[in-house]
Amino acid sequence: MNTPLLVAVTAVAVALALLGVLSTALRRRIGTAHLVGAGLLQLLVLALAAVAVAGLVGGHRPTELATFLGYLASVVLLPLAGVLWARTDPTRWAGTIIAVAAAAVAVMVWRLEQVWQVTGG
């Protein structure tokens, strides 16, 4: 799709995952840094989705279009879902919850890129 954007998503997601694990290790609850990180990740993922939709409108057709759309929807929902779920937890484990969501985003965007690259047949 857009390699710099993919790298940016991955970098922010990995940083957020580390931050989440760190806050759990330090027995801290989540703070502003987690929310800012998750917000940034959400914006980047939305930008990636916009690039993908523009590509689809421009005629790019991954062979596994349904899989692609399913993963894309999941990736777009994950940062917000992670934050909402983490905020319902009043313990230090909230950071790990955010880390799980962020790590899933980091893995899934590259799976998404793989599916995107396979066209025609």
Place this chain on the structure above:
Amino acid sequence: MAEPSDAPPEPTSATADTTRGPGRVLVALYGVFALAAGARATVQLATRFDEAPLAYLLSALAAVVYLVATVGLARGGRGGRRTALAAVSVELAGVLVVGTLSLLDPVAFPDATVWSNYGQGYGFIPLALPVLGLLWLRHQSQVAADRGDPR
């Protein structure tokens, strides 16, 4: 189980139940796997069931098991723990049986499932997840027993 809303920020394990702390992390992990396996199974079953029916039905079974485990862990309490225990046990059996069969008879599994090769394609998380789930559920039932909750 209803928790008091003015709970302290860091409850000790004696006051915890499956719906908070590490249990919520498990719910998040199971939720992600339910989502990933569910999306994959739906597409596979809808578009090319004939190619590898066994693998695709296993994907769908895995997705359902993850979903049931997610709900059971998220609900907590005695019923939730029981539901989760059943789902997590099926999951552990599934990943061990499918993992072994996929190594012995790769032809039967032309398209990977979450449980193929013990979940290698997913960083072996599918193998670790039911073990963590069982440990957590055992811990939770001990906590409940210490509190004198009805079994």
